[in-house]
Amino acid sequence: xxxxxxxxxxxxxxxxxxLVAADSWRKxxxxxxxxxxxxxxxxxxxxxxxxxxxxxxxxxxxxxxSPLAGGGGGGDEGAMGGRGGGNGADGPRAPSLRxxxxxxxxxxxxxxxxRARYGxxxxxxxxxxxxxxxxxxxxxxxxxxxxxxxxxxxxxxKSSLRAKGKNPYGPAQVLTEKGMIVLFFPREGxxxxxxxxxxxxxxxxxxxxxxxxxxxxxxxxxxxGKLEL
Numbered sequence: 659x660x661x662x663x664x665x666x667x668x669x670x671x672x673x674x675x676x677l678v679a680a681d682s683w684r685k686x687x688x689x690x691x692x693x694x695x696x697x698x699x700x701x702x703x704x705x706x707x708x709x710x711x712x713x714x715x716x717x718x719x720x721x722x723x724s725p726l727a728g729g730g731g732g733g734d735e736g737a738m739g740g741r742g743g744g745n746g747a748d749g750p751r752a753p754s755l756r757x758x759x760x761x762x763x764x765x766x767x768x769x770x771x772x773r774a775r776y777g778x779x780x781x782x783x784x785x786x787x788x789x790x791x792x793x794x795x796x797x798x799x800x801x802x803x804x805x806x807x808x809x810x811x812x813x814x815x816k817s818s819l820r821a822k823g824k825n826p827y828g829p830a831q832v833l834t835e836k837g838m839i840v841l842f843f844p845r846e847g848x849x850x851x852x853x854x855x856x857x858x859x860x861x862x863x864x865x866x867x868x869x870x871x872x873x874x875x876x877x878x879x880x881x882x883g884k885l886e887l
Contacts, residue, residue, distance in 0.1 A: 684881075688769035689781040699770040701758050704878035705886070706767065709870050711755040756802060759859050759872040762840070763797035764879065764886040765789065795830070795842040796850070796887050800861050800870060806834045807864050816862030816869065819843045821854040821876075839863075852876045852885050 683695035691699075700706055761767060768789055776783045796819060807813060810832040819841075820826035827848060829841040839861065850857055858873040879886055 683766075687781075688766070688773055689778070691770065691773050693774075696770045696774050699766055700760065700774070703766070704874065705764040706758050706760040707872050707874065709757045709759055709872050711757065711866070755804065757870065758799075758801045759861070759870070760799045760801055761796065761874070761879075761887055762799045763793050763795060764881070765884075766881050766886060794845055796845060796848075798841045798843065798859050798861075800839045800841075801837060803837050803839065805865075806837070806839065809864070810834060810839070812864050813839060813841070813862060817841055818860045819848075820858045820860070821848075821850045822856045822858075823854065824848075826858075826860070850876070850885070850887055852880065857887070 681698075683691050683699060702708070762771070772783060772785055772789070776785070798819070814829055814832045816828075817832070818826035818828055827843065829843050831842040833840045833842075841859075841861065854876055856873050856875055858871065861870045863870060876885060
């Protein structure tokens with residue numbers, strides 16, 4: 659577990675800022691990524707997707723594109739799995755908070771975190787050696803929270819990771835750090851392949867109406883010829 663915790667809690671302090679940038683970062687080494695490319699990878703890439711919290715009459719509800727939740731897929735779906743646009747009596751409500759669901763165990767995300775923290779010295783940092791260390795967990799962070807749950811037991815018991823067509827399973831450990839909840843899902847016994855199509859992260863927060871749910875297309879998560887999760 660230590661190999662997973664170190665890069666996550668030591669390097670994962672990126673905010674939920676989303677910048678528009680082309681995938682130019684794929685054509686250069688991570689040590690040459692600029693700030694815009696780093697933020698693109700951390701917040702708006704195949705490994706990092708947004709979820710909006712919409713304030714409603716019954717509480718905050720998470721809205722995101724989550725094809726695995728059921729139905730046709732591809733449109734906005736509420737946290738409870740039904741179609742929803744956050745509409746109230748007076749029309750659509752603006753997001754009250756924008757979160758990012760991020761696979762921090764994926765190599766490009768780990769590289770971006772190193773670049774963000776160490777700048778031009780990223781490749782020479784001691785933490786860079788951890789990039790080649792096999793990770794025993796799929797590590798997922800929910801970033802951008804204003805308030806962290808006092809008790810993460812509910813998060814651990816109700817959150818899950820699920821590849822399309824496979825059974826969901828829960829995290830072995832849940833940690834909190836600076837506006838983030840970090841979930842550790844064991845890789846052993848739960849292989850995920852590009853052929854699975856999609857993988858869905860579901861995070862249950864005690865103060866939300868329903869879970870935060872976000873799906874990722876696995877074919878887009880291939881990096882340097884390898885699926886990165």
